Amino acid sequence: MDRSETVAALRVLFDALQAGRMAEALERLGEIPDAAVMPDLWLACVQGAVMTARTDDDLDLYTGAIEAAERALEILRGPENAMRVGMIERYAGEAMHALARHDNDIEELRTAIDHYDRSLNGLTGEELRIERAEAFFRRGCALNDIAHHEDDPRYSERAIASWDQALPLVSKKDEPRLFVKVCTELGQAHARLSMFDDDDERLDKAIGVLEQALTVQRGPDVARPLAEARMALGAALLRRGKQRDNDEDLNRATAMLEAAANGFERRDSNWSAAQNNLAVAHLVRAEGRDDPEPLRAAVAAFKRAQSIRSPKTDPRNWINTQRNIGAALMTLAERIGDLATAEESVVALELAENEAPELQPGALDAIRESLAAARTLATRLKRAADRPE
Incomplete structure (x- = not known):
């Protein structure tokens, strides 16, 4: 040239x-x-x-x-x-x-x-x-x-x-997006490591770092990173609340996960993940309580998570969520003694059973065990409903 x-x-x-x-x-x-x-x-x-x-x-x-x-x-x-x-x-x-x-x-x-x-x-x-x-x-x-x-x-x-080393270099005011992302990754890593060595102090540290992420000024540029930070913080609070039987942490976790879900667009894969995590938080809150509302909220959140999934596009999460829907419905039906809810749990678990051989064959026995329990519950509730006063 x-x-x-x-x-x-x-x-x-x-x-x-x-x-x-x-x-x-x-x-x-x-x-x-x-x-x-x-x-x-x-x-x-x-x-x-x-x-x-x-x-x-x-x-x-x-x-x-x-x-x-x-x-x-x-x-x-x-x-x-x-x-x-x-x-x-x-x-x-x-x-x-x-x-x-x-x-x-x-x-x-x-x-x-x-x-x-x-x-x-x-x-x-x-x-x-x-x-x-x-x-x-x-x-x-x-x-x-x-x-x-x-x-x-x-x-x-x-x-x-x-x-x-990155965090002190980032200004919360001038680079809020990067600040949130660094805090989120740092907090999640501490939370994961706390599970390896059962370290309560490290879990507390993770929560503290994730709370820092939420101190930035809100704006469109940080909306998604803030939703990710809320989801991570909600998961960490849920773990701590469950470990320590702390209602305040459990309630904060539920509120945080709900805010996280609202921060993602519906087509975002994190939206369904946030709904799934929210459902789990409601299930934890339902443990040992007579109030059926947390169970109803869990079922609704699982269904929202499932609404943008399919066996073809997201097989692993689809089958797990379908099983969770069936199990939560069965628990709710038993708690409130409702035949229609029990029958809905049977339908949900039958759908999981039909797809499991292709999507998750290792889970088939567990699904069939849950399905048998749901059918037994539905039969018992039907007999009770048919029994003359």
Whole structure:
């Protein structure tokens, strides 16, 4: 490529960048000799590609961004490029992290963490505070993914350490969305680890961190992160309330989970998860009480959770929720002595039985046992109803 061709290609590249056509920008970048590309242009291409891929969930664009980052990192040397290298490594880490999650690839996760680690060497100074916080936050998320993948609490501890470094860098006032997300991940990790070692103090710490997340000023940009924080806080309060038989925690958990469900759009998968968690909270509140209202509320919440699921789109959650609907209806029917409710529980469990061989064969015996109990209850209530006064 001669000089005039290089200049023409650079013009096309600039036009594509300005128009946000990142796939085209990366394609043009691949045609231009490395020496002709200005350092800031490497950063603009990698950063723009990753941000666009994040919005569009474009795996090909993530791959292109990684390839461009690898080229850039080969030629950008010296202290004058430290910041650019740090930024490029941070975005390369995000791109690799996205691919790792899609591919469920543990080695790609480790590569993403390596990118984040190297990025932190160049992201120094107050002007790069947020970029440094983002790198620590995303590094923690990648470590947490490995913790889940390998069921290894040591990676959870490393994730917590990374989020602990991110949190002081984030202003609750100026970066509320990131603040909420860091607090939520940090609180959830402490809550999970508290189950490994039955650590009440760590559960208390988790609840305290999650409560911090809710102190930000509300706004449309933080609506979904706040709903996620409420869902996590509700789950932690529910656990503590059940462990300590604390009605205040149980009532707070129920209110928090209800607020969380209202914070998600109905088509959001977290909406059904929040409804399911709310139902569980009502079931816990119903234990040892004669009042049937918590049971009715649990059934209603389970049904709402199930309303956007199907055996095909979400088989595991569908079958579990269907079983829960049947079991909750059976408990309610027994408590209030209502034949119609008992018959509804039979129908719900029959539906679960029909789908179980394909969706969850290991649960079939338990479903049939519950179904037999529901039929026995319905028969008993019918006989009682038919018995003359």
